[in-house]
Structures are given as C-alpha cells and as structure tokens.
Amino acid sequence: MNTPTPQHDDVDRPGDDGELFDVIIIGAGLSGIDAAYRLQEENPGVRYLIIERRDQVGGTWDLFRYPGVRSDSDIYTLSFPFEPWRRSEALAPGDHIREYIDETAHKHHIDSRIRFGRRVRSADWDSSTDVWTLTAERDIDGEVVEETFRARFVVFATGYYDYDNPYTPEFTGMEDFRGEVVHPQHWPEGFDHSGKRIVVIGSGATAVSMIPSLAKTAGHVVMLQRSPSYIYSAKQKEYLTPAIRKVLPPKVAHRVVRSRYALQTAALVHAAHRFPRFGKKMIRSGLEEYLPEDYPIDVHFTPDYNPWEQRVCMVPDGDLFTAVTEKSVEMVTDHIDHIDATGVVLKSGRHLDADVIITATGLQLQAFGGTVIRVDGDEVKPQDRFVFKSHLIEDIPNLAWSVGYTNASWTLRADMTARSVAKLVSYMRSHGYTHAYPHLGAEPMASKPAWDLQAGYVLRSPDALPKSGTRRPWVVRHNYVRDAIDHRFDKIEESMVFGHATTQRDDAKTALDAPPRA
Structure with a gap:
C-alpha cells in the first residue's frame, strides 16, 4: 500500500479557513476509518478530512459503554480486511473493538486527518461550482460555534441510528418508580x-449482551420480554483459526479466516431462509445443550417468526443460558401493565421487584446522522430517493452512504462501499470530472424498504432511510456473496451521469478534476 504522509496535522484549527478538500468523510467509526484507508490506498495524495462528532474514534463502539457490550457478529468479518484481528475471541468486547479501530487509524496515519467534536448539521451542494459546503457545530467552553467545511465529495459514515435519542416506549407509571431508570445507549x-x-426490558442484542455481565455482581436480574428472540450460542475458542495463523503470514491468515466466516454465515442465513425448520432445529439444539431438561424453551426462546426474519442474537459460549441455569438470571415473557414505586406490574398480575429498570428497548433509525441535505437550496428527504448499488443516492451528486448488512457483519458491505467510492473518486480525477451521480431515468420502478427485517426499530420508522428499488443496480440486497460477485465485475459508468461544474472558482479547479495519474 502506498499511504501518503498526512497533510493536515493541525486537526484543531477552525473549519472556516476556506480550504477545499477532495473528500470529506463524516464519522470515524468502522465505516469512516475503512473509507479513509481505501481512499488513500486508491488515490495517493488525495486531500481528505474526517469530521467526527465525538471526542475519539470508534463510533458505536465509543458510544456504547454498558457492561458486557460486545459484537453480535463474529469479529473476523467485523474487523477490517486490511488489518488482522489478532486476539482470540470470536465475539469481541466493545473496548477491544474500539482499541482496534484506534490502533488502525494511527497505524495508517488516518488519525491526523480527523477533526473531533464537530457535529455536521447540514450539507449544501452548489451545482455552479460542484462543491459541498458542510456546516458543523462545535462546543468551545460551553459556547456552540459554527464552522464550515468544503469538499468535492462527501461520504456519510454515520451509521443508521440516532445517537442522541434511543427508543423508549411510554410505560404507565414510570414517574412513580423510586429506583433508577437507565437506557443502555446513555449508560x-x-x-x-x-x-x-x-x-x-428487552430481548434484542443489547439485552442479551449486558445481562450475563450484570448478573455477575447484581443481586438478581430479570430479562423481561414481550416475545422471544432467536438466540444462538457461538463458541469463543476456535481451533481452526489458531492453526491457520500458525502456518500463514498474518495478513494472509486474516483473509482466509475472514472469508471462511463470511461464507459460513452467508450459507447459514441462506439455509435458514430456505429451510426454516432446519434453522429452528439448529438454534434449539444449542439451547438444549445449556438449559435444564425441563426448561420451558418454547415459552422464552421460541419466537413466532422464522430465523432471520429478525436478526438472530449471538451469545458467546451460551453465557446467557448458563446464567439462566444458575438462576442468577430469570426469563419472564409477559406484557407490562404499569410501573409502580417498587418495580414492574405485569398483565398476568405478577410484580417484579426492582431497584433498577434498564430499558433495552431499541434504537431509532436515522439516515445521514440527522444531517439536512440540500441540493441547490432544495432539501432532499432520504425516503424520497432510491439507493444505487447500496451506497449512492439517486440524483444526489458526489455523495455516498455507508451502511451494512442486516444478516452479516457491518464491515463486509462497508468495505465494499469504501472500495467503490475510492475507485469512483479515482475515475473522476483521471477523467477530469467534477460531479457524478446515479440517474434512474424515465422508466418507473416499484420500491421496497432498504432493510428487510421485521424488527421493531425498522417497522417503527419506515421512512427513515432511502428506499430500495426492485431491480439491480437499484435493489438493496442483504446477500454478501451476490454483492461480492457484482462488486468484482462492477462497471463504474453504469447508470451514472458524469460532468463538470457550470462555473468554477479558481480554488475549485484543483480538486477532483486533477490531472490523470502517471
């Protein structure tokens, strides 16, 4: 890899200095660091910047600090393909993931390109100059200061949910509770x-991650759910992975292990969709391995839908089931009637005594980190536009959106997006183009949700995300293998419009319309 020397060491200077960047990446989590690496790998000397609202890298893995926070998919595919994961666990703790992201950013000189503590509020495209102007807010000693940044191309690596406002349903009587109420997103x-x-309260990935950790020191923990989720036990200790690491160089071993896990997950998901009885039996066999023989599995662990209609939760070495067996955790499947001063009253009439209520009730979907996007002064609503090749947005120039899979590790698609954007930027530079965008044309096309899950956080916000079409390259698939094949044979020009600004300021002539590389 030919990594350029960082050009923007003074990351604390104000944003309204007038500098025009080739690319600005919004977000310094897994997607943002991946996008930066691929961008500088494909385009040596590219002038880019990362804007991050938090005070350090990590994104989700810096935000969530609740006990037991960990990956809910294998770390080998969640990690970067270009930077080996060297620890032994298959489901990694959140602090290890954040450290890994931080170390990767530092190793590849990406951290010097990041400006922390800025929240991008709006992004305005000017077709006369083919330049994005980003307006960000920054807190300086309690005073909110507005800054502006300019770029030819913008990559949103902001995730898919609202960092500030998690989903918390209204529970009657919550104000009467004398104990403490905590949401995991704001631990x-x-x-x-x-x-x-x-x-x-909750049955998703957050609940099943935190409960075994809480149970180690709490007096007693109840996992209260309206309906069960599929929960599958994954072994933490691997035998094949260490053997591969012993005989192959680190980067080669990482590619082999990563490919194995990606294909294995894809095969299991496909089999579960095609043969739901097989999927149910496989998950149930894992439950029976850890739970007592007379345990009511059907009541607490058997949903009324098929595997992968909602995301399957992963637990390492059955830790949740072990805690249930040891009676430090009790599963309760019921509906809440109301909250009183000392706990939760259920529809069945049972009272759950509590000193602490944790509302692990889910996320709120949000596109582009809540940034208002305008093209020539007209606001663009995400739900009104189709997604193109899962990362570009219909008729919005020079803008990419990094979002992962619902049934596999986030980074699998985030890295494909990063490589596609890097190649698109390279193509534009080599041909002298200053704008590019996908265009559907006059032929009508039906739409469907970009995410195919029946999960509550998806169903609650059907208009939060851009929409998927029903034919390629406008259909958003959640199939890594098919996407990987398409990506390998991708044609940059397909359904794309390329061109030049109608007018150009002097400082705008040296960005994406740079001369071809030798």
Missing part, C-alpha cells in the same frame, strides 16, 4: 449495580 459512567435487583 452512566461508574454506575454501580452490585447487589441490586435489576429488570432489563
């Missing part, structure tokens, strides 16, 4: 739950 630093009676 209090230093919160002491030892010896306390805890009710965790």
